[in-house]
Amino acid sequence: MKFCRTNKMVIASVVMSLVAAATVMADDEVVAPVIVDQPKSVNVKAGARVTFSVNAVETTDSREDFTVGFPDGTTLDMIYCAPGSFTMGSPEDEMGRDDREDLHKVILTQGFWLGKYELTQGQYKAVMGGYPKAFRETDSEGMTNPYVGDNKPIIYVTWREALDFCAKLTEIEQAAGRLSKFYKYTLPTEAQWEYACRAGTQTPLYSGAELTSMSICPNVDALAWYGGNEIFLHPVGLKEANCWGFYDMVGNAEEMCLDYWVEHLGIATATDPYYVAEEGSCVGRGGCFDSTSRFSWEYARTCRSAFRRSFSRTGTYGNGGFRVALVPNEYKVRKPTVPVLPEPEE
Secondary structure, eight states: OOOOOOOOEEEEEEEESSSOBOOEEETTEEEOOEEEEOOSOOOOOTTOOEEEEEEEEOOTTTTSOEEEEOTTSOEEEEEEEOSEEEEESOOTTSTTOOTTOOOEEEEEOSOEEEESSOOBHHHHHHHHSSOOTTOOSBOTTSOBOTTOOTTSBOOSOOHHHHHHHHHHHHHHHHHTTSSOTTEEEEOOOHHHHHHHHHTTOOSSSTTSOOOSOSSOOHHHHTTOOOTTTOSSOOOTTOSOOOTTSOOOSSSSSEEEEEEEOOSOOOSSOEESBOOOOSSSOEEEESOOTTTTTTSTTOOGGGGSTTOEEEEOSSSOOTTEEOOOEEEETTOOOBOOOSOOOOOOOO
């Protein structure tokens, strides 16, 4: 079983001259450090030299996929997403488009890891010791509910419970020495989610296919459990993955993101966008298995990579879950200014 190697804190002695350079050695190998702390300023006389220390995090092997293992044998697979840029949202002529899917360029300056699958009930219980508060294993007549299953996505979970899971997982992995104190598990931002969902595609569906109908679409069947082919929750990983290896990015359970809901994201280029507010909803992405009940007959359109909607942060849904992300503690998220919206049509 492979684990994420613990990143080491290394101390670099940097000699400042006309041109500064640094080489850091750790365990007899040269590594490329990411500086996380350094002096704010240094006064140097003309012609003099100064030596000072900076704290840096080793980045060797940091771009590998890895698997987290729990004592009960449950595992959690994480896939690395490299920094990059993509076009978020949908063009105006895309079938099933919503006007809240503003088309704009997004730049992600730091890589991150994302769960290969939606978080399962078994994984949730392995970390938290039980189900979320609103989860019910049996119905009012004592019968086992059809959505129960260790390999099925966790549902009936609040946004706060999802973040509590991530915090607990971080605590466990750091205490076991498998995770650096410079990293943390959390929910993906909405931009990170769509970046991983699209996996380099710009088509409505992450398979590269188009939507042929907003209700029942054969092109969706291979990718998702959705209102056009199912009305029950299924175990993760049974449909086709996207080209980066992620399963069930659309359909099955809808996935909560870290961001607070913003009606319009705007058309201006955004770098590491993350929207926060004092109150309000979070963002739900990916549609779900019972989209028939909430979107009438337009259930196939909810499986588009650009589909987004508001999602209660305090309530729970029988179709709502989440996917775990791993990011640096020093991940710099920028709070965008007021979005630049498209000009209204004449």
